[in-house]
Amino acid sequence: MGVTPSGVKFSTRKFFYRRTKMASTVQREGSDPGAAPYGNFINYYTFNPPENRLTLIPRTLLRDIGYSSETSENITVLDVGCNSGDFTVALYRHLQEQESSSRTAEGWVHLLGCDLDEGLILRAEQSNPFPNSISFIHLDVANDEHSRTQLGSYLSKFGRSSFDLCLCLAVTMWVHLNHGDEALLELLSRLASLCHHLLLETQPWKCYRSAARRLRKLGRGDFEHFKTLKIRGDMEEHARDHLVRNCGMKLVRSFGSTAWDRTLMLFTRNAIEVGKEESTQPSTN
DSSP states (O other): OEEEOOOOOOOOOOOOOOOOHHHHHHHTTSTTTTOOTTTTTTTTTHSTHHHHHHTSTTHHHHHHOOOOTTTOOOOEEEEETTTTTTTHHHHHHHTTTTOOOOOSTTEEEEEEESSSOOOHHHHHHHHHHHTTEEEEEOOTTHHHHHHHHHHHHHTTTTOOOSSSEEESSOOOOHHHHHOHHHHHHHHHHHHHHHHEEEEEOOOOOOHHHHHHHHHHHHHHOTTTGGGGGGGOOOOOOOHHHHHHHHHHHEEEEEEEETSOOOEEEEEOOOOHHHHHHHSSSOOOO
């Protein structure tokens, strides 16, 4: 059991979403562009196009964190909360353009996008221009038992136990509002356990208030946990503190602010934590 500076206790157990309730809500409300209590907007990329973030992410990102097509066999990237996949595909193209050598990013970089909205994943699959390099799955990444099975199956194709890079962009607020403080911390811990590098974008507190007002305007009342949240204020700082103090990660770079005044933070797993993981891997000798 750990305690954050906000006084919120969290356990090492993984948080299980109320998947049945969530799935039915997604299906029932997915046809209304403004009704997205879990952030699953059906028109998300019309008001926040991929370029808003890609202008901040260097094309050399993979090289900057130690990977290249000349020295790395396969790079695995996870995009959590991928919506309809527009950003996932744009990111793939963005990273591919840097690889001008004889071996391009195609066949070297492998992206997996996941989202809890099955309808959005279907759209992503139908419009995927790179099916050999990009995959999409319907998945709630914070559901430990289910996600470990699916993500493990994907990683096993590349002989890996974790992703090289994980992106979680504008997802944390929706988990926090719908499931509370502990769920937010468990999500961050879960993300850290999945990857060597994490690119994270948290929503500022003003977005929480806007989301709550929007939900009330639609006549749906408040988010269940909004008024009782103890973790509030500087959400970047809260996320950074938890990842550093409790997850063995360190902040290595911030990529400025998006058009919505949000910072993209790049974390990497400390060398001691990587060593622990490697020591637990079965020997191939």
